[in-house]
Amino acid sequence: MTSRAESAAATRRALLDAAAELLDSGGLDAVTLRAVGARAGVTRGAPYRHFLDKESLLIAVGTRAWDTLGDRMQALRAEPGLSAAEKIRGGLIALIDIGRFQPHLYKLMFSNPPGDPTALARAAQRSQTEFLAVVADLVGEQDARRYAALLISSANGIAGLEASGQLTDPKWGGVSAEDLTDTLVDMIAGKSRHA
Numbered sequence: 001m002t003s004r005a006e007s008a009a010a011t012r013r014a015l016l017d018a019a020a021e022l023l024d025s026g027g028l029d030a031v032t033l034r035a036v037g038a039r040a041g042v043t044r045g046a047p048y049r050h051f052l053d054k055e056s057l058l059i060a061v062g063t064r065a066w067d068t069l070g071d072r073m074q075a076l077r078a079e080p081g082l083s084a085a086e087k088i089r090g091g092l093i094a095l096i097d098i099g100r101f102q103p104h105l106y107k108l109m110f111s112n113p114p115g116d117p118t119a120l121a122r123a124a125q126r127s128q129t130e131f132l133a134v135v136a137d138l139v140g141e142q143d144a145r146r147y148a149a150l151l152i153s154s155a156n157g158i159a160g161l162e163a164s165g166q167l168t169d170p171k172w173g174g175v176s177a178e179d180l181t182d183t184l185v186d187m188i189a190g191k192s193r194h195a
Contacts (some may be wrong), residue, residue, distance in 0.1 A: 016064055029093070059123075066126070067126070067127075069098070070126040072091070084135075084137040087137075098159075138189060139188065145186050
């Protein structure tokens with residue numbers, strides 16, 4: 001027999017899944033509490049019992065995405081067979097892949113919701129802490145923050161260029177997001193060897 005708490009948790013997960021699907025398929029405008037409830041197959045009032053408003057629902061979707069990315073980074077960090085550079089590359093490609101395959105979610109993750117402008121930045125902390133630890137393994141504690149910020153901002157730029165179609169412009173010589181990520185990580189790894 002399912003407890004009331006388990007049932008509520010299952011409903012919340014179904015609502016978040018439905019909201020993420022609507023976001024992926026139609027962007028922010030497609031996500032309404034009513035549409036999410038209908039997609040999740042719950043009663044009309046269920047979304048309102050779990051989320052105050054659309055913004056709180058979207059914050060929960062973005063938070064879950066950051067948690068998933070944090071789990072991915074934690075798994076990469078714990079992988080003994082990978083070098084620090086390979087772990088960094090894996091983390092950056094995981095981030096770029098969100099931009100590549102879920103552009104609306106990616107944009108949401110880096111947004112500042114008006115009602116709680118720091119909510120998603122707070123949600124990103126665990127993922128960023130895991131990433132920072134791997135960068136420190138490569139370049140040392142002293143330079144880790146600077147290089148991690150460079151890597152994340154570069155990955156964000158790479159994802160943006162790819163999403164806009166500008167990365168495929170012949171002037172860049174057919175370079176891919178993976179090529180750019182490899183070059184960036186190699187540059188930093190080389191810099192750390194010469195320091």
